[in-house]
Amino acid sequence: MSKFLEVENLNVSFPTEDGLVQATNEVSYSVGLGETLAIVGESGSGKSVSNLAVMGLHNAGSTNISGHAWLDLPSGRVDLISAKPEELRALRGKEMAMIFQDPMSALHPFFTVGKQIAEAWHLHNTGSKRAGLARAVEMLDLVGIPDASKRVNDFPHQFSGGMRQRVMIAMSLINNPSLLIADEPTTALDVTVQSQILQLIKDLQKEFNMAVIMITHDLGVVAEVADRVCVMYAGKIVETGGIDDIFYQSVHPYTRGLLASLPRLEQSSLGHRLLAIPGTPPSLINLPNGCSFAPRCAFAEHVGSGLCTSTTPKLELKREDQWARCHLGASDVSRISQLQIGATING
Amino acid sequence: MFNFVVRRVIYTLILLILVSISVFYIFDWIPVDAARLICSKQCTPALVEANRIRLGLDVPVLEQWWRFMQGLFLGRDYGQGAAAFHCPAPAFGYTFTRHQCVTELIAKTFPVTLSLALGAFFLWMVVGVSLGILAAKNRGKFLDKASTVFVLVGTSLPTFLTGVLIIIFVVLKFNLIDPLQIGNWANPFTDPVGWLKAFFFPSLTLAIAYAATYTRFTRSNVLETASEDYIRTARAKGLSEKVILRKHVLRAALAPLVTMAGLDFSGLLGGAIITEKIFGLDGLGSLSVKAVFQTYDLPIIVATTIIASAFVVFMNLIVDIAYAYIDPRVRIK
Ligand SMILES: Nc1ncnc2c1ncn2[C@@H]1O[C@H](COP(=O)(O)OP(=O)(O)OP(=O)(O)O)[C@@H](O)[C@H]1O
Ligand code: SF4
Numbered sequence: 148m149s150k151f152l153e154v155e156n157l158n159v160s161f162p163t164e165d166g167l168v169q170a171t172n173e174v175s176y177s178v179g180l181g182e183t184l185a186i187v188g189e190s191g192s193g194k195s196v197s198n199l200a201v202m203g204l205h206n207a208g209s210t211n212i213s214g215h216a217w218l219d220l221p222s223g224r225v226d227l228i229s230a231k232p233e234e235l236r237a238l239r240g241k242e243m244a245m246i247f248q249d250p251m252s253a254l255h256p257f258f259t260v261g262k263q264i265a266e267a268w269h270l271h272n273t274g275s276k277r278a279g280l281a282r283a284v285e286m287l288d289l290v291g292i293p294d295a296s297k298r299v300n301d302f303p304h305q306f307s308g309g310m311r312q313r314v315m316i317a318m319s320l321i322n323n324p325s326l327l328i329a330d331e332p333t334t335a336l337d338v339t340v341q342s343q344i345l346q347l348i349k350d351l352q353k354e355f356n357m358a359v360i361m362i363t364h365d366l367g368v369v370a371e372v373a374d375r376v377c378v379m380y381a382g383k384i385v386e387t388g389g390i391d392d393i394f395y396q397s398v399h400p401y402t403r404g405l406l407a408s409l410p411r412l413e414q415s416s417l418g419h420r421l422l423a424i425p426g427t428p429p430s431l432i433n434l435p436n437g438c439s440f441a442p443r444c445a446f447a448e449h450v451g452s453g454l455c456t457s458t459t460p461k462l463e464l465k466r467e468d469q470w471a472r473c474h475l476g477a478s479d480v481s482r483i484s485q486l487q488i489g490a491t492i493n494g
Numbered sequence: 495m496f497n498f499v500v501r502r503v504i505y506t507l508i509l510l511i512l513v514s515i516s517v518f519y520i521f522d523w524i525p526v527d528a529a530r531l532i533c534s535k536q537c538t539p540a541l542v543e544a545n546r547i548r549l550g551l552d553v554p555v556l557e558q559w560w561r562f563m564q565g566l567f568l569g570r571d572y573g574q575g576a577a578a579f580h581c582p583a584p585a586f587g588y589t590f591t592r593h594q595c596v597t598e599l600i601a602k603t604f605p606v607t608l609s610l611a612l613g614a615f616f617l618w619m620v621v622g623v624s625l626g627i628l629a630a631k632n633r634g635k636f637l638d639k640a641s642t643v644f645v646l647v648g649t650s651l652p653t654f655l656t657g658v659l660i661i662i663f664v665v666l667k668f669n670l671i672d673p674l675q676i677g678n679w680a681n682p683f684t685d686p687v688g689w690l691k692a693f694f695f696p697s698l699t700l701a702i703a704y705a706a707t708y709t710r711f712t713r714s715n716v717l718e719t720a721s722e723d724y725i726r727t728a729r730a731k732g733l734s735e736k737v738i739l740r741k742h743v744l745r746a747a748l749a750p751l752v753t754m755a756g757l758d759f760s761g762l763l764g765g766a767i768i769t770e771k772i773f774g775l776d777g778l779g780s781l782s783v784k785a786v787f788q789t790y791d792l793p794i795i796v797a798t799t800i801i802a803s804a805f806v807v808f809m810n811l812i813v814d815i816a817y818a819y820i821d822p823r824v825r826i827k
């Protein structure tokens with residue numbers, strides 16, 4: 148059975164003056180209706196770029212895209228990557244919607260929120276201006292904006308950050324899309340507001356049985372919403388699996404590094420220091436052979452004969468329903484990390 | 495919004511009063527004695543004093559200003575006794591060298607200046623804005639490069655050179671128009687063709703530099719706006735590129751142009767000295783230049799200075815209100 152969205156071997160690159168920036172490399176992921184896929188990774192790992200490609204929001208003239216992104220519509224499967232711009236435009240806002248990181252700048256400052264929300268409705272429905280505005284009020288109400296029938300005439304700058312993100316959600320969901328891509332929707336918000344927005348997305352997902360892609364670099368967010376997780380590093384997916392597998396039995400050293408950098412109460416009481424992964428991601432221009440993570444990987448020395456720097460690992464099935472891009476097997480990784488933790492405690 | 499407008503209007507009135515007072519102080523302060531300069535060859539101290547009284551310069555500056563304002567609203571008598579002249583409201587002064595109410599001179603020259611300014615404004619807005627948009631839409635392509643050349647040439651050519659070049663080519667080389675028709679006042683309502691003939695080339699001259707600046711400004715604003723997050727949002731909604739440009743990009747990109755255009759236009763209403771000179775137009779600019787250099791005709795100089803600055807102050811008001819109407823973020827504060 149095919150999932151609602153299936154991204155297959157997606158490559159996105161940007162020709163620049165310094166060379167070809169390979170922003171995503173053979174990226175594949177999928178998400179079903181009612182399911183939430185979290186995509187995590189450091190800044191610049193290609194999370195936004197791959198999903199903007201799915202939405203068809205890259206500048207066609209200055210972006211090279213290859214691969215597929217199948218959308219499983221009732222009318223048949225559509226490949227978003229090879230679809231004509233007009234075809235794609237008809238799907239945007241109707242079958243798939245996207246919300247962005249910074250709600251402060253994502254709304255047009257010169258139009259009332261009602262107008263902006265209604266505009267999305269009019270694009271894919273026929274109806275009077277009043278009907279559009281009524282729909283906008285309905286949506287604002289749904290996303291929890293108090294006094295929606297009044298606020299609909301306000302301008303974006305009259306709302307707080309969290310409220311603006313609610314407005315964005317109202318706008319993106321007005322046509323009942325089956326796929327919602329949320330690109331770090333809470334990063335720019337206060338902590339308390341963050342969880343409210345996440346809860347709202349979760350509730351709406353349940354109500355409308357949507358497929359949700361949650362892009363984030365915050366594992367806390369992942370823990371809160373995700374069913375499945377994709378970990379990205381330097382334009383590639385390095386590990387993917389179910390939420391529990393990723394959190395409790397991760398195979399890839401990078402995922403383990405990310406998890407180790409999470410502050411945990413039990414750990415700090417044991418006197419463990421917070422482990423940030425030392426080093427920075429490589430440049431995406433002319434990536435060398437071998438594993439992109441090798442220069443930062445604490446496990447590389449345990450892999451024989453310089454394999455990590457000479458041979459690029461493939462995304463392989465390591466445990467049931469869990470893939471990782473690493474030369475090590477699942478059992479090697481746990482064994483080595485036991486050794487290392489022992490070393491930290493003794494040393 | 496209503497409060498905003500009221501506040502702006504009051505502020506403008508205060509500004510007008512302060513500006514007009516400053517004009518009187520400035521002309522009092524500069525070390526040029528109008529009363530002596532308009533005195534004939536056989537000048538005596540008594541004659542100078544008489545001139546001073548006729549010009550109304552014998553009273554304190556503030557009183558000079560007050561009389562001027564009274565004249566504007568009520569009309570005013572100039573000179574004394576048998577040599578007294580009355581100018582009806584709005585009286586901008588009386589020139590003793592030309593023996594005319596200044597208002598009459600202004601009424602004759604202002605339509606010329608206004609025609610020139612309107613023509614130029616129209617040309618540069620149409621050319622500058624559309625070229626800017628086209629250049630942005632075709633970024634990096636031929637049209638964009640061509641517009642860059644236009645911007646470079648337009649902004650670096652001084653007006654007098656553009657004017658002379660236009661005269662050389664249009665009149666002397668290609669004989670497109672009888673030079674006598676250029677600048678020859680014609681009523682635009684009764685004789686639109688004559689008016690066009692009179693003002694097209696002078697307006698074009700004046701417009702070229704502005705058009706270049708506006709092209710550059712529009713282009714960069716459109717490009718900048720097009721990369722804003724809210725344009726990506728518009729695209730994510732499924733809007734077509736055409737609507738995105740027309741509705742979302744241009745609205746935000748052209749808003750700052752309102753301010754710029756209003757102020758540039760009001761600046762021209764005080765007279766475009768060089769262009770008027772090249773084409774022999776009798777506008778406000780020529781009027782003030784003649785008043786300064788030929789006779790030092792202070793009443794004319796004061797009147798044109800005050801008019802020119804009043805235009806700028808007024809246009810500031812209009813532009814502020816218009817901008818608040820366009821950009822809701824300004825309105826609320
Ligand atoms: N238009 C572009 N031209 C050139 N390079 C680009 C372009 N857009 C993105 N990139 C590069 O592609 C890489 C991936 O960017 P992307 O925005 O997907 O990162 P991200 O994972 O979303 O990170 P963040 O957490 O910062 O949002 C980055 O190195 C970025 O510099
Ligand atoms: S392949 Fe080697 S370098 Fe890459 S993550 Fe695995 S162990 Fe580390």
Ligand SMILES: [Mg+2]
Nearest residue numbers: 194195196330
């Ligand atoms: Mg991003």
